Amino acid sequence: MNALYQQLLDAVDVGIHVINKNGETIIYNKKMMEIESMGSEDVLEKNLLDVFKFRDSQSSTLVQALTTGKSTKNTKQTYFNYKGKEITTINNSFPIIENGTITGAVEIARDVTQLEHVIKENVLNKQNTNFTFDKIIGHSEPMLTVIDEAKRATRTTSSVMVAGETGTGKELFAQSIHNGSARSSAPFISQNCAAIPDNLMESLLFGTKKGAFTGATDRPGLFEQADGGTLLLDEINSLDPSLQAKLLRVIQEKSIRRIGDLKDKKVDVRIITTINEDPIDAISSGHLRKDLFYRLSVVSLFVPPLRERKGDIDLLTKHFIEKYNKLFKMDVKGISSEARQILHEHDWPGNVRELEHTIEGAMNLILDEDSITVRNLPTKFRKKYQQNADKLPSSLLNLSGEGVENRPLKEKMAEAEKFYIQQALIENKNNISHTAKKLGISRQSLQYRMRKFGL
Known part of the structure; x- marks a missing residue:
């Protein structure tokens, strides 16, 4: 049974910390270790106040439950581990009472450290957008095509979905569309949906109302901050399906409701999303709701891989x-x-x-x-x-000409070109289209060179 209890404690997605009547830790689950960046050996059987430091204006909610016998719910707490790392959690703390005597205390914690850092780093503030279309590098036909399509999208306020593999420069297009539109003087807010835990993303997107939980303040979310401008949701396929449903409602009704609030607020936001997989595959795998996809992909851009x-x-x-x-x-x-x-x-x-x-x-x-x-x-x-x-044949390796007959550069370059085309044809099993694509030339250009070299 002890093994079963331990397995259950480690399986839950909240931190659990239990102390005995002396303030010493007796239970410390895996999630709590992750939240506080501590190992079990650093905390178990040690006094809580010897391991963690609390601000002068705030005491431990867990120790409060032990000393006063009072429970606290949804209380925000910021403290430090012995390494000096700042931790912010939302806690439910309550005493353990046996036969009328307090014998310990339990704390159940949710991590909001990352959300606090996001706020401190001014993600909610207007961000500088440096990229415009003239700064996007590329003169290949696939790139010129997608640039032209993106420029056309600057004329309206329709939602845009930019699809492409990781590293193709999708955010460059999002910034360029914003800067080329009538909203260029308004805020541009960018948020990676994969960077924030699901349980924090909702408050980040929609904001919070004072009193929603202990320590909650009136805080605008990304939609309010981007009002009148553009909101870029990067890697939208990483967003939890339940949040995708709420996002769909915001798009349809053009209004948001802060967590803990009873009133809706109108917002005027152009939404640009990026996705790092084929949208059809994302829908099939359950990563993206079909109804949301239709709302977000009024304009669809596909950035070609390199x-x-x-x-x-x-x-x-x-x-x-x-x-x-x-x-x-x-x-x-x-x-x-x-x-x-x-x-x-x-x-x-x-x-x-x-x-x-x-x-x-x-x-x-x-x-x-x-x-x-x-x-x-x-x-x-x-x-x-x-x-x-x-x-390579030795005649190509010995570019200095030593040991072989010296020949004009033009002849050596032709021999090198012929050899390279031969190798590409072999690698692509003599498929003309695939070989031309591999070489970065047109099919007609490849056929011309094959005739020229008798291949």
């Missing part, structure tokens, strides 16, 4: 080199042809963000070079380059 817009790699690489030149006070001129080729061969599962981190990492490894070379790239790229180099 592997489908490899024609933009050179532009992006140049931009990131310039960015980190300024940041690191360096003067890197560019990237070698061998390193550039590797960047074009990579599939970029992390998309533009991965490319940026790759360039940043490479520039950290530069010593005396004036450009990024293969040896400056991360290990996974260098290994791939070495594997490809092992397949």
Whole structure:
């Protein structure tokens, strides 16, 4: 039975802390350890006040229950663990009474530390939006198409859903739509739905009314803060389905109700959402309500992954080199042809963000070079380059011409191009369309080169 009790205590999604009549901890469940960033060995069998520190104006609700015999409900409490970490919880505390004598006290806690940090970091305040369409880098056809569609969406106040893989730059489009619209002078509020626990997200979105729980204050939510402007809900598919239903009601009625309030308040907010998976897949898997999807996707934009817009790699690489030149006070001129080729061969599962981190990492490894070379790239790229180099004919490896007949550069470049196309055809099982996509050229251009080289 003890094992069963312990399993049940660790399974619940609230913190449970029990002390005996001496103020020593006798039960401390897994959730409480997570909330307070403590191990059981740090707390069990130790006096509560030796482990945790409370502000002068506030005492422990758990100790109060032990000493006064009074219960408290929905009381907000901020305190510190022995490492100095600040913790904020909403507590229900009550004494344990046996035969009329107080023998201990129990506290059930919900964590609101993250919400407090969000508020302190001014997430609820108007955020600066730096991106406009002219700052989005890309001249490939897929990118120009989605930019054009996004520009058209600036003319209205309809909801926009921006779909795309992680790292493709979905928020750049959201900011650009806001800055290009008539709401550009109004607030732009952004919130990642995956970053806040479900039990805190509702109060963050809709706000709280004083008296909703002990310690609650009149606090506007994201919708009120974004009134007249734009609210970006990032990773909407991470939002709890019950909250999705409440969000749907807000969109339909154009009004919100703070937690603990009895009155609705009208809000004028344009909603832009992002989603990092195919919306149809999200609906099928239960991550996104179908009715909410139809409301949010009046305008649907699909940001292409980097592997489908490899024609933009050179532009992006140049931009990131310039960015980190300024940041690191360096003067890197560019990237070698061998390193550039590797960047074009990579599939970029992390998309533009991965490319940026790759360039940043490479520039950290530069010593005396004036450009990024293969040896400056991360290990996974260098290994791939070495594997490809092992397949190359010796005439291509010996670029200095030593030991082989010297030939004009044009001939050597043609031989290298022919070899590269051959390898791509082999890897794609001679599928012309797939090979052309892999090489970042059109099908017609590939067919021309195949005829030219007799392939």
